Amino acid sequence: MGYISYYAEFYIKGNIHINMSLIVYFEEYKKLIQNHKNIKQNHKKFYIAWVELFLDYLEENDNDETPKSEKLSYFTMFLRKNPKYQDWQINQAIDSINLFFTSVQEKKKNSFIIIETC
Numbered sequence: 001m002g003y004i005s006y007y008a009e010f011y012i013k014g015n016i017h018i019n020m021s022l023i024v025y026f027e028e029y030k031k032l033i034q035n036h037k038n039i040k041q042n043h044k045k046f047y048i049a050w051v052e053l054f055l056d057y058l059e060e061n062d063n064d065e066t067p068k069s070e071k072l073s074y075f076t077m078f079l080r081k082n083p084k085y086q087d088w089q090i091n092q093a094i095d096s097i098n099l100f101f102t103s104v105q106e107k108k109k110n111s112f113i114i115i116e117t118c
Contacts (some may be wrong), residue, residue, distance in 0.1 A: 016102055018024040022058070022104070023055060024099070025103070025104045025107060026051060026052070026055060026071055026100075028103070028107065028111040029048070029051060029100050029103050029104075030048050031101075032103050033047045033048055033099075043092070046092060046096070047092070047096040047099065049095075050092065050097060051096055051100045053093070053094070054072075054075055054100075056098050057075050057078065058071060058075075061074070063070075072097065072111075074118075076090060076093070076094060079093060
C-alpha cells in the first residue's frame, strides 16, 4: 500500500528479531515524541499509544504466516475493521508508526555496527 513509508517497509524486511530490537527503540521513541516540537502536546500520548499497539500486534501475530513486509499493512487493515477507529485516527496511527521507524533508522545509522567473521 502506498502509505507505508520506505523506512517501515525496509526495517521490517531486514529484521529477523523484530520484536526485541523494536522494543529497545520504543523507549527512545517515547522521549523523542515528548520533545517533538511539531506534535501538539495533547496528541503526543496518542503517538506513543499507536506505536505501542502496533508492537503488541506484532508480538501477538509473531507466529502467523504473514510475511514481515506485510505486517504494517495487516495492522492498518485490523484497525480499519474496528468501527471504533475513524479514518483520521488510522492516519495518525500510520504517521506515528512511520515516525517510529524513521527514528529507528536514524538511530541505526548513527550506531556502530559490529560484523562477526568466521
